Amino acid sequence: MKTMAMTKELAALVDASPLAITADELTFMLDHIGDPDGKLRDDVIYTLFGRGFFEGGFTADQRAEVAREVLRRQDLWRDIDRPGTDAVFGRTFTALVGTLILNYDAAHAFLTDDQRRTYMQWAVTYLQREKDYRGYVSGHGWAHAVGHGADFLGSAVQHPQFLHTLIPDVQKSVVTVLRRMTSAFLDDEEQRLAAALVVGLTAHNISLREWTDWLAVEHAYLWHNYAADSLPSYYRLSAWLRIMQNAYFLLPVDDPARQPCLAFINDYFIQMGFRQ
Incomplete structure (x- = not known):
């Protein structure tokens, strides 16, 4: 009954103006970041975290x-080595709350130095460890670990105090997602990954040379491991194409970082026989 009463109380706050959250309400929100009830978790708890910060x-x-x-x-990190359980909602919505925290800190520095380093380290390694790639889960709503993890990654890589030593982990996170794929993405995961990389480029936390060199290595790797009779290898290459397409259109029209994207897009169509 207490949970039902608090759920109703918080739902009434979603559109409240001005918004004020009590200590008990905040504790409940923290306790239910990953609640299996999608309406409570997404429409109420996460919405209130967003309004709370911004x-x-x-x-x-x-x-x-x-x-x-x-x-x-x-x-x-809870049960991260046990994909397929409801713990995924705690992980992915913690990633979203971490995104809010880093984005707010970028504009109004409030984290300690140790906290900021930890959040950034979490953001650039989460996708390396997450194995549950479900998108929408019937009866529970969105898990969407790759999408939420990409948002978290982007919040770190665009942060004004981003640590350049973390660039290899940014790249490894995207590479790990691609190489772990066994089926096609269905829920715009590629554009979320592309957006995470683009904000790092436009914030000048990823250099043009780092971008160009990394794209060349990953492009060559995916083609080297492509086989016409291997669906997973096709899904990976197709996802890479969509990341490149999204990055190309998300980048400013005069940004030189668009050129390697276009080159790899063209190479895909040539190698697949769509153009000469």
């Missing part, structure tokens, strides 16, 4: 509490 719903102490508690609870 519409003044949290006090400074509450923002600090959220940042501390997310790190303390470690839900980003």
Whole structure:
């Protein structure tokens, strides 16, 4: 009954203006970041976290509490080696809350140096460990680990205090997702991955040389491992094409980082026999 009453109480706050969240309400929100009830988790809890950070719903102490508690609870890693369970919702929505935290910190620095480093390290390694690639889960709503993980990755790589030493992990995160694929993505995962890379480029945290060199290596690897009778190898190459297409159109029209994307897009169509 207490859970039902608190759920109703929080649902009434979703459109409240001005928004104020009590200590008990915040504790419940933290306890239910990954609730299996998609409506509660997505439409209420996550919405209130977003409004709390970016519409003044949290006090400074509450923002600090959220940042501390997310790190303390470690839900980003809970049961990460057991794909297919409901724990995925705790992981992926912790990634989304981590995105809010890093985005807010980028504009209004409030994390400690240690917290900021930890959130960035989490953001650039989460996709290397996540194996549950489900998108929409019937009866529970969105898991969408790759999409949410890409958002978290992007929030780190565009941060003004991003650590350049983490660039290899940014690249490894995308590579790991591609090489772990066994079926086609269905829920725009590729454009979320592309967006994460593009914000790093436009923030000048990924250099043109790093971008160009990495694309060349990954493009060559995927083609070297492509076989016409291997569906997984085709899905990986097709996902790579869509990442390149999305990156090309997301980048500013005068950005030289578009050129290697276009070259690899053209090469795909030539090698697949669509053009000379």
